[in-house]
Amino acid sequence: xxxxxxxxxxxxxxxxxxxxxxxxxxxxxxxxxxxxxxxxxxxxxxxxxxxxxxxxxxxxxxxxxxxxxxxxxxxxxxxxxxxxxxxxxxxxxxxxxxxxxxxxxxxxxxxxxxxxxxxxxxxxxxxxxxxxxxxxxxxxxxxxxxxxxxxxxxxxxxxxxxxxxxxxxxxxxxxxxxxxxxxxxxxxxxxxxxxxxxxxxxxxxxxxxxxxxxxxxxxxxxxxxxxxxxxxxxxxxxxxxxxxxxxxxxxxxxxxxxxxxxxxxxxxxxxxxxxxxxxxxxxxxxxxxxxxxxxxxxxxxxxxxxxxxxxxx
Numbered sequence: 001x002x003x004x005x006x007x008x009x010x011x012x013x014x015x016x017x018x019x020x021x022x023x024x025x026x027x028x029x030x031x032x033x034x035x036x037x038x039x040x041x042x043x044x045x046x047x048x049x050x051x052x053x054x055x056x057x058x059x060x061x062x063x064x065x066x067x068x069x070x071x072x073x074x075x076x077x078x079x080x081x082x083x084x085x086x087x088x089x090x091x092x093x094x095x096x097x098x099x100x101x102x103x104x105x106x107x108x109x110x111x112x113x114x115x116x117x118x119x120x121x122x123x124x125x126x127x128x129x130x131x132x133x134x135x136x137x138x139x140x141x142x143x144x145x146x147x148x149x150x151x152x153x154x155x156x157x158x159x160x161x162x163x164x165x166x167x168x169x170x171x172x173x174x175x176x177x178x179x180x181x182x183x184x185x186x187x188x189x190x191x192x193x194x195x196x197x198x199x200x201x202x203x204x205x206x207x208x209x210x211x212x213x214x215x216x217x218x219x220x221x222x223x224x225x226x227x228x229x230x231x232x233x234x235x236x237x238x239x240x241x242x243x244x245x246x247x248x249x250x251x252x253x254x255x256x257x258x259x260x261x262x263x264x265x266x267x268x269x270x271x272x273x274x275x276x277x278x279x280x281x282x283x284x285x286x287x288x289x290x291x292x293x294x295x296x297x298x299x300x301x302x303x304x305x306x307x308x309x310x311x312x313x
Contacts, residue, residue, distance in 0.1 A: 144231055144232075144255065145197075145198050145199035145200075145230065145231060145256055146194065146198035146199070146255070146256030146257055146258060147198050147258045148197050148198050148199075149198070150258055150267075150299075150300045150301075151258075152264045152267060153260060153261050153262070153263060153264055153266070153267045154258040154259060154260055154261065154267055154300070155258070155259050155261065155267050155270040155271045155300050156193070156194040156198065156256060156257070156258060156259070156300055156301060157173075157174040157175075157256075157257050157258070157259045158174060158175040158191070158194060158201055158253065158255075158256055159171065159172070159173035159174065159175065159253070159254035159255045159256075159257070160172045160173070160175045160181075160191075160251060160252075160253060160254065161251060161252050161253075161254050162181065162182055162249050162250070162251040163249050163250045163251070164182070164249070165248075171254065173254070174259070175191055176191075176273070176274065176275050177191060177192075177193050177273065177274040177275065177278075177295075178190055178191060178192070178193075178274040178275040178276075178278030178279050178282065179191045179275050179278055180275065180277060180278050180281065181203070181237070181249075181251065182237070182248060182249040182251075184277060186239070186248060187206055187281055188205070188206050188208070188209035188237050188239060188248060189203045189204065189205060189206065189209065189211075189227070189237060190203065190204040190206065190278045190281055190282055191203055191278070192204050192226070192282075192290070192293065192295065192302060193295050193301060193302040194256055194300075194301045194302065195228060195293075195301060195302050195304065196296075196299060196301040196302060196303050196304065197301075198256055198258075198301070199230055199256075200216075200228045200229060200230050201228075201229055201230075201253050201256065202226055202227070202228055202229075202293060202302050203226070203227040203228075203229065204225070204226060204282055204285065204287070204290050205217075205224050205225055205226065205227055205287075206281070206285065207285070207286070207287070208239060208240050209237060209238070209239060209240070210224075210237070210238045210239075210240055210245050211224055211227050211235055211236065211237050211238075212235070212236045212238070213229075213233065213234055213235035213236055214233045214234070214235070215227045215228055215229040215230075215233055215235050216228040218289050218292065219289050225287040225288075225289035225290065226289045226290055226292070226293060229252070229253055230253065231252075231253040231254065231255055231256060232252065232253070233252060233253065234250060234251075234252045235250070235251055235252065236249070236250045236251075237249055237250075237251065267300075268297065271297045271300045272297050291305075292304070292305050292306055293305065
């Protein structure tokens with residue numbers, strides 16, 4: 001039997017003849033379709049109507065000028081890097097009188113603490129504000145130390161200048177020993193007395209207070225417990241708050257003088273006299289630096305126990 005009759009019989013027995021017919025048709029149709037020429041006209045026809053997005057306005061023509069043009073601004077030209085000429089004005093200089101009783105604040109601050117040593121509460125002194133100047137007394141007291149020693153009929157007297165909350169200057173003359181400063185309502189300092197030698201006045205710095213100025217601090221400038229201030233030196237006192245130090249007052253020693261009494265008994269009474277409220281405040285203080293200084297009524301002054309020698313050494 002030949003090949004093709006067997007193939008046809010095989011397809012008919014397996015019912016595959018429809019697939020064979022489809023393959024034959026495809027073999028004939030594909031070459032016919034590929035033989036046709038494809039269209040080569042790919043030019044898109046131009047629209048005949050107007051542009052859909054035309055704004056209907058005409059853009060202005062731009063003219064480019066290639067030659068330099070000159071400005072016709074009036075006036076003379078100026079170099080911007082030339083310094084301006086500032087008109088000078090004549091200011092009148094008013095002479096000022098320097099008073100020892102006009103406190104001026106300083107910038108360095110010393111606060112109470114607990115280390116050891118000694119130091120000066122020095123700091124740069126800024127120029128006083130011209131808006132609220134502290135009035136100076138008509139006759140400022142001389143800024144000089146007192147007598148180095150007293151006779152049996154004499155006692156030390158201290159003159160103090162201090163500012164109040166309004167910036168006004170007040171003079172306390174004489175200043176009672178153990179007075180509370182700047183006021184009993186603000187117990188920041190206690191005047192302890194004149195140091196032996198008559199050249200300085202001691203102040204017990206209370207807890208929560210801070211001082212700044214040229215005075216000498218014990219035990220040190222960072223933890224000032226005892227302040228030593230000479231006549232003419234200006235000190236500032238502040239109150240420590242959770243947000244920082246709040247300035248309270250400025251003060252200075254006008255003078256240290258020797259007051260004459262009619263008898264030795266009167267002089268001793270003046271030497272022993274002191275403010276009782278200030279005495280109680282010192283007894284309640286927990287600071288220990290004040291124990292290095294002792295007020296001796298027979299001397300009429302405060303004795304620095306650190307300067308004492310034992311056994312003549």
